[in-house]
Amino acid sequence: MTNKAVFMHGTNDMIWKEIPVPVPEDNEVLIKVDVVGICGSDVHYYQHGRIGDYVVEGDFILGHECAGEVVEVGSAVTSLKVGDRVALEPGKTCGKCEFCKSGKYNLCPDVEFFATPPYHGVFANYVTHPEDMCFKLPENVSNMEGALVEPLSVGLHATGMGEVKLGDTVLIFGTGCIGLASLLSAKARGASNVIVVDVLENRLETAKKLGATHTVNPKERDVVKTVEELTGGRGADVVIETAGVAITVKQTADVVKRGGTIVLVGMTAEDETSFNFMKLMGKEGQIKTIFRYRNLYPTAINAIASGSIPIKDVVSHEFDFKDVKEAFDFVVNNAKDVVKAVIRIN
Ligand SMILES: [Zn+2]
Ligand SMILES: [Zn+2]
CATH class of the missing domain: 3.90.180.10 (Medium-chain alcohol dehydrogenases, catalytic domain)
Incomplete structure (x- = not known):
């Protein structure tokens, strides 16, 4: 050897x-x-x-x-x-x-x-x-899917911390691997509407194929206005920020529903970033953060094996x-x- x-x-x-x-x-x-x-x-x-x-x-x-x-x-x-x-x-x-x-x-x-x-x-x-x-890994889960259990676990942890449930509207900023894993996890947890936001068209296309109900490119449309239209003015039950960009971190407070939850996943280049806490307080919104994941490998493997999360489609x-x-x-x-x-x- x-x-x-x-x-x-x-x-x-x-x-x-x-x-x-x-x-x-x-x-x-x-x-x-x-x-x-x-x-x-x-x-x-x-x-x-x-x-x-x-x-x-x-x-x-x-x-x-x-x-x-x-x-x-x-x-x-x-x-x-x-x-x-x-x-x-x-x-x-x-x-x-x-x-x-x-x-x-x-x-x-x-x-x-x-x-x-x-x-x-x-x-x-x-x-x-x-x-x-x-x-x-069970027989029907490939090694490639096995390798993808890691990023999928991040998506499962993000949606778990956000307590995504049946019928929810979830908004995801960023459609890199973690954004897409969050999308697949949100769908598998029962979200009815998943809105994804990114500036890269190819990724928005992939997100659509993976089950995003709406895609928003901020270069073409105002994100906050669009989310208002899509949710009848209510906002998203859960907002998951995976882009790690100052502007989208800030926008989470604008698009979250009253009483809703924000989960911060993406890391911004700067340690400190501006955020309108008063706006969030006016909605009794919550902010949660995640660091990697825990106790989720068995869940991820079962979800892949049963077909409820087609993670290989992100490759x-x-x-x-x-x-x-x-x-x-x-x-x-x-x-x-x-x-x-x-x-x-x-
Ligand atoms: Zn990774
Ligand atoms: Zn220890």
């Missing part, structure tokens, strides 16, 4: 290295990686070498959305066997802090998350991972592992065309 990994090497560059095949600890399995999704965060590190306080030092392996096959198990592993296909939930948490103990393990301060410096990601042939963070481009640098450069240079790119490792 050889283990080739691709490392980002400064910004906008990558190099290949052969690294040792890792040896699973007692509670770990060795995974032959099959599919890895390219996430917006991977692209951001590739271009800028940092996201906020997380700074890439030296050569660094990207990639955290992944699925593959178990090829070796540690001595204490009981629930997985060689040959099982699994989706990897990227964070290894301490299991001991108050957050881990209360089930909110996504808030564990000691998390080791794939491709978040200083922890390497999964653009390699082999990785090890704890048994309890590897989720077995617009597939590349071979050997072309991984070309894939990153393509994603950087063709944002208009790319909705979601995945890398096939094998």
Whole structure:
């Protein structure tokens, strides 16, 4: 077995290295990686070498959305066997802090998350991972869908925090992978109307195919007015902001219904951003935020297996592992065309 990994090497560059095949600890399995999704965060590190306080030092392996096959198990592993296909939930948490103990393990301060410096990601042939963070895929869920469980979990968490329910009108700002995963999750939770807002036409088209009832391009129509018209002046029950743009963050207060909920998902370039809290207070609106997700991999896998969430339809481009640098450069240079790119490792 050889283990080739691709490392980002400064910004906008990558190099290949052969690294040792890792040896699973007692509670770990060795995974032959099959599919890895390219996430917006991977692209951001590739271009800028940092996201906020997380700074890439030296050569660094990207990639955290992944699925593959178990090829070796540690001595204490009981629930997985060689040959099982699994989706990897990227964070290894301490299991001991108050957050881990209360089930909110996504808030564990000691998390080791794939491709978040200083922890390497999964653009390699082999990785090890704890048994309890590897989720077995049923026969009718592909490894590509397995890799997409990660972004889907963000959408499920956003719509869960927003308490989207049967009959709701949901408005989603941004139709990147997370916006589309939120759209699919909102539909699966029973939303009747899902309005999506983006400036990129190809993504609005994809959103329509995935079940958006209305699409709004702010370059063509005033968002706030349009939402008023579409909702009979009431606004949206739940507003999910995935664009991470100052103007759309601000607009969430304009388009949310009285008593409605805003969920902030996208991170703005600036830490501080202006918001009309008085307007929201006049509506008794709520703001919630999310950080990654928790306890949602089984839900996501079941939803894919049952057909209620066709997550693979977000994929617009597939590349071979050997072309991984070309894939990153393509994603950087063709944002208009790319909705979601995945890398096939094998
Ligand atoms: Zn991701
Ligand atoms: Zn913890």
